[in-house]
Amino acid sequence: MSAPWLDVLDDTIRACAAHNRPDLAERLRDKRARQLDPKLRVLVIGEPKQGKSQLVNAMVNAPVCAVGDDVTTTVPTFVQHAETPSAALVRGASIANTPTERIPVPLDQLASEVSASRHHGGDVVRAEVGIPRALLDSGLVLIDTPGVGDLRPAHTASTFTALLQADAVLMVSDATAELTGSELELLKQVMTSCPNVIVVLTKIDIAAQWRRVVERNRAHLARAGVTAKLIPVSAALRLRAAKTGDKALNAESGFPELLACVRQDIVAAADQLARRTVAVTAASAIKQLVAPVREELSARVAQGPEKTIAALNEAQRRIDELRRRSARWQTVLADEMADLVSDIEYDLRDRTRKIMREVDKTFETADPALGWDKFEAWLEDNLTEAATTNFAWLLDRSEWVAEKVAKSFPVARDDLLPESIFRDDVLDRVAPMDKPVIEKFGVMQKAFTGLKGSYGGVLMFGLATSLAGMPLINAISLGAGALFGGKSIIDESDQRLRRRQAAAKAAAARHVDDFFIKFSKDCRDAARHIQRSLRNHFATLAEEMQETLLESARSARRAVQDDNTERERRNRDAKRELDDLVQLYQRVQSLAGGQAPPLGISA
Amino acid sequence: MMPAGELGPGVTLEDEVWALLEDALVVYRDSPRAVAWLRGHQARFGEPVRVAVAGAPRSGKSTVVSALIGEEFAPTGATTWYQDGPQAKAHVGQYEVPVLRRDGKAFVDAPDAERVTVEWPSRSLRDLTLIDTPAGAPVEHVYGEADAVLYLTRHLHTTDVRFLQTAHDHPVARIAPVNTVLVLSRADEIGGGRIDALSSAKQIARRYRREATVTPLCQNVVAVAGLLAVAARTVRAEEFTALAALASLARTELDGHLLSADRFVGEDFPVRLDPAVRRGLVDRFGIFGVRLTTTLIRQGFDTQVKLTGQLVQRSGLGELRDSIGVYFTERREVLKARAALLGLDVVLRAEPRPGSVGLAASVERILASAHDFRELRLLAALQGGRTRLPGDLEAEASRLVGGLGTNPVVRLGMEYEPTESELRHAVLDALGRWREHAVDPALDHGQRRAAAVVVRSCEGMLAQVVA
Structure with a gap:
């Protein structure tokens, strides 16, 4: 028996085709294929220099994504479960398409390989990292993305392509400043294609006033009509705790809460998640279909037989x-x-x-x-x-x-x-x-x-x-x-x-x-x-x-x-x-x- | 050899523009509005350079302003002008409002004011008027009042680039380029507040200076840790004592407590320091500031004076001041002339009358022919890549027309204090070479014209040196 959401999705795809919107139908078909895929893609998104890669690293407790003081992440990095640690660069026309070539690279050289391939005019569209972690065991894939709003539009574009594939999103903003207008704008945009968003406030270790920022951000979210959990974390504390085995420090970093939230809201509620994702995607598609029909109706009334x-x-x-x-x-x-x-x-x-x-x-x-x-x-x-x-x-x-x-x-x-x-x-x-x-x-x-x-x-x-x-x-x-x-x-x-x-x-x-x-x-x-x-x-x-x-x-x-x-x-x-x-x-x-x-x- | 249209010998740009304003006053003597406007511009002519500090919300505008003045000001939420004055006072419109103190910060209580003018006795304000603009101020607003702009950003975002591009798109900006210095503020937050965050920030600034999208939009990119800079310039004795007490702890012992701001102000601290004091320190210096200062004190900068010097240096404030000097205050004359001409242009457009045609022609003539403007335009063209010169010539041309500073020694790129004859020889050497470039058939027309501008700059320097 197929899940009820599948029927609805199929009906919506048919409606899209009937209304001459093959583009929407294509997008929904993509979504459908991904929903049937047992993998759960969690996209880590945000403006540049908010600590996205460091967040991923801290979540899996390993330096899998390159972090740096300047713009570092240039291609989306997929972090997923594997028995032995491995890494690969994937070349292809676009990250959504089937990869044309996979080049295995040593895990610790991934960052330099990515930047090297960029310099040699390579068309690396994503990096893949496999790592044995209980968190990822259930098919969870963490996707680290280039910052949105970076000066190189190609980075932003690849992030948005990755967004279409996401089952859930971790929106990253650092605690040194409140959510800006452009971040809220981005968040709203994300919500239209993927409603399962957790806002992660990073770098609470260096912001003395982070509690006030959390409060303000909650107010901003409420005002923007975004219902998303907000979790403050500190990747630096988490990595330090992992090194020293300091349980208290780990608790202080906020990561236990974040991971629990990920397990509970994303992994455990996969079906619920699928429903929500399908619902939102289908709803946005239907809205696009309704608009021209309604316009036609009103235009007919307005224009009439004059x-x-x-x-x-x-x-x-x-x-x-x-x-x-x-x-x-x-x-x-x-x-x-x-x-x-x-x-x-x-x-x-x-x-x-x-x-x-x-x-x-x-x-x-x-x-x-x-x-x-x-x-x-x-x-x-x-x-x-x-x-x-x-x-x-x-x-x-x-x-x-x-x-x-x-x-x-x-x-x-x-x-x-x-x-x-x-x-x-x-x-x-x-x-x-x-x-x-x-x-x-x-x-x-x-x-x-x-x-x-x-x-x-x-x-x-x-x-x-x-x-x-x-x-x-x-x-x-x-x-x-x-x-x-x-x-x-x-x-x-x-x-x-x-x-x-x-x-x-x-x-x-x-x-x-x-x-x-x-x-x-x-x-x-x-x-x-x-x-x-x-x-x-x-x-x-x-x-x-x-x-x-x-x-x-x-x-x-x-x-x-x-x-x-x-x-x-x-x-x-x-x-x-x-x-x-x-x-x-x-x-x-x-x-x-x-x-x-x-x-x-x-x- | 003097190109046609050049100002006569001994007549400076300033004189010329002043005379033009006087002529305009005669033409418009019956229009009170125009007269008031022109008088305002005449007054502005004699004032220090106005530098607007602009940027996205929370980019640290007020902090940078405070750091430059050397006094911590609480942001007013309005456009705030900081001018030099014999004593501290503030005005909203015609009314004087008191400058209060709150949490150790100077504070002007003017909740609904649109514009606040603060007079503050400070050496830094002697040849500089700072304008702290509220976030989201429109481009025209920022660039209309100011002679030059410091644009602040935490990390260069597309919205920042769009703002600067709009400013440069203005028709006036194309004739007389705007002077902008891009400031990567809050540099201390880079890399999660690592101890070497500032050198890393400086590298990022250097990268931006070479970035193709950024170079045409600003003269220089500087990284500044605003919070640290303010703290450096206003560090108090009790703060220093507290910091010294912290530094006396063993490094391993302290590090655990410097992991996060929460831990720093938390319970069971190894030194007897009141949590309120610690909170004050982390508020004023930031966790990065505390990390850096304790390290510095341990390294031997153990007096307040030494520490302040180090912090000013490391926070990037020194570099920012240098940039302001080279790009803004040294160019006061041309920036003021530009502002006055733009102001005059507004009047000529708003109230055309028989005499204004001649005035408009004069404005155009000065903008087109005054050598200072030609230098600025060449600089902008070189930075924007519209004019390219082969090999090292580009860097030299940029330097000779004052890209690094207008002092002859800087223009000639001499790294030591030269004697007068050395200087003269250097000028003559540059002049000779560039005269050849100006007629070099291997260069194209635009390049030869650029070379001619450089020749004129060299001639100017020669006159200066001989005098």
């Missing part, structure tokens, strides 16, 4: 905007086109009237019979020009209208303006102008008219001169007849000219009128056509846009809904995970017998 809802609101706002604007662009188009048509018609009328006035002026004097062809060409030219100008204006204006409508559109797009809004055959030619009837005034007609006119003159003057006795036909009457005949010919031709002119004017007016009616009709048609195609174009665009916006609004709405369900699902998951972790934590707590601090969460 983002998706904002997207939905935005989409709806844009649809409304589009609707509002599409009503507007239609009005704009209708208004502008009405304006355009009336403007264009006025312009055309103005132009044709000017032409008519010119025609009138021309035919006041000119004889249509003489230059009709020329006139026709001229009129045709003018009318064409007027039509072209007018039509060009129509095009300009209609493009301008298109732009204006486009502007009232809610979005800017490249294809907003239609490419072409005209048919190619907008303009049919107007029918050619009818030539007015021009009466011929031939010689015969002239002679006849002359004779008709001369008749009156001859008769009139013949009668008058007959009174004077002259015959009816005489020179005078003939002369007068000739005169009268000439005049009537002139009169006649004059009249004919006027008639011709009037006819020409009428013909021109008719033609211009025809042109006007035809062309203005064309223009209207064109304008209507333009309006229709613009309307179609923009309506299509608006529809497209509306569709897009509606789609995005729909997707936003969907997102909001999805988000809600997804979030609820995720929340449920997270809550469940948290519940599981809390449950696990409660098991850990019961394992530790209420030793682990509460997690501070409620599921």
Whole structure:
């Protein structure tokens, strides 16, 4: 049957793996392997020059660790039980890994070998000492470590690596001063990975005031919330007592108490110790797992669905905007086109009237019979020009209208303006102008008219001169007849000219009128056509846009809904995970017998 | 040959800085705050060097201060200034408070004061003002008031290194390096109070002097047994009598009782000595002190005068005083100039106005060109390893620019008292050699510039010797 702590530890390892924390799982697996190992590792830790190595020496009553006035310990030294005293240097990548090489060295040369290997760039990661002692018999391993906070960070690092393997810790501080801030900090750090700590106050032989320091330290520990025994010792007295066999001195050194404490609290209570160690390690791992889950939960609550809802609101706002604007662009188009048509018609009328006035002026004097062809060409030219100008204006204006409508559109797009809004055959030619009837005034007609006119003159003057006795036909009457005949010919031709002119004017007016009616009709048609195609174009665009916006609004709405369900699902998951972790934590707590601090969460 | 930007002949750094302060007073005459500040700096200019004693809690700051003054002071818990004065008195702000006696210690009762000023008639304070800073005082606080710093530590810890690095990281410190002496205090506790603890401590100090992380941070490392030093300077007749009585015992007989402080004050003591007396001895001397003094008395230092001399020597107090002399009081002028320039710089930054641009330029010019500062900078560069010179040149350069002391004899490394012509020859010899180094094409630009600074130092010495 496996121990209950093993189950809890295995569950915690599984939880770590499930939460994607292979690093934590790895650490816990290490711990598990070590807990199953019958050896009990007791780490001697502390700041430099507090007497750690001397403490180990005094505990086993043998100079196994090098002591010196300057920084001496550079690699962790493992002191364990062996039938015959032996020592070895271990090389390897790290003290946690399997050693790659063990070099046996004589016990009394261990210190010099360690420092020598350091000077030769060696990668000695630890020293091992075997010594026959009853204390170590039960599998106890004392690990002397380099001081924490030393100027060479490598020393400190190896101490912390060793800390991960420890079952119990002896925290060493000397009695010449109280625990400093950094020592308390270190102690707290140690407590997180190994809760079985005994604080050892060394060098009480040279500190006259050590009792006061003990009291103060107890107060410091209480304030820092550290529950650890504090034992004052003097290694110097112990070693001296061992040399002289002085029992009283040994008692005075404080070591009997320390050793009893080690046997009782560490060796005898190995299972209890295992529970506590596992509890603390598991608790710290679970705390690390809980933190992100809880953060996620609270972040979800805090952040909420605002983002998706904002997207939905935005989409709806844009649809409304589009609707509002599409009503507007239609009005704009209708208004502008009405304006355009009336403007264009006025312009055309103005132009044709000017032409008519010119025609009138021309035919006041000119004889249509003489230059009709020329006139026709001229009129045709003018009318064409007027039509072209007018039509060009129509095009300009209609493009301008298109732009204006486009502007009232809610979005800017490249294809907003239609490419072409005209048919190619907008303009049919107007029918050619009818030539007015021009009466011929031939010689015969002239002679006849002359004779008709001369008749009156001859008769009139013949009668008058007959009174004077002259015959009816005489020179005078003939002369007068000739005169009268000439005049009537002139009169006649004059009249004919006027008639011709009037006819020409009428013909021109008719033609211009025809042109006007035809062309203005064309223009209207064109304008209507333009309006229709613009309307179609923009309506299509608006529809497209509306569709897009509606789609995005729909997707936003969907997102909001999805988000809600997804979030609820995720929340449920997270809550469940948290519940599981809390449950696990409660098991850990019961394992530790209420030793682990509460997690501070409620599921 | 005088490099550009150098001060004119006969104009000392002190004159120059004083003139600058006067100019600043004219520019800022309408700002009462600035005037008060500048006047304060002018006054500080004439004072002795201010040395702050800083360090971690329980590192023995008050003890070292007491040892230097030669009078045991109980720590006040506040920043305490110790100045020379005709009679013992203390001030908190403007108010005078009495200096009391408690358990034989001088004691100022000012529980809530932030700063206490103690005037004490002492020869040691004549050219030195000591500032005992409370533990945990921020770096700016310590380095702002003081001209130089004694940093105390029991064993150099990373937090100590961090403190010193912060101090050296200050932009001002880079232009005009801070003078710091690292003190391994409580040296008597090394090796569990073994009788040779002090020589061991001195070796450790020597190792630190060579340690790459430590050298750039301080000018010197000294080991001091503070408790012993105080006791040495204040040993009383009855204490001496008691110690002599102890020493009269056979060594084997006494050793058992010197094993621990508890045993020393315990019952059934072989000599008729009141336990209270014994407790007093172990409190004042420490168990190590008692071990050492009895041994010394046995070795023949059997009068109080002889014993005191030995103890001052052995406790490292002598060495500490020497270091203070060489690195602080001998450099009073440059340290004061530096403090004044820094003070002026503060005003120029806080209240810029039309005239201050010119003043700022002057401050910069003096900092950059005054030879004393260049010496300090070269020293710092040599110690920090930023400038390296081949072979023995490095040590010689460091010595010539005053790394061991500013006296020409020390600078030249002469171990005897030379005659004037010997001195002149030595200076000329050094000057000639370093002039060659200054144009030596084998050296790089930085090294040649370092050599030029050494040449200037030699020229200064020559002027001094001829005068």
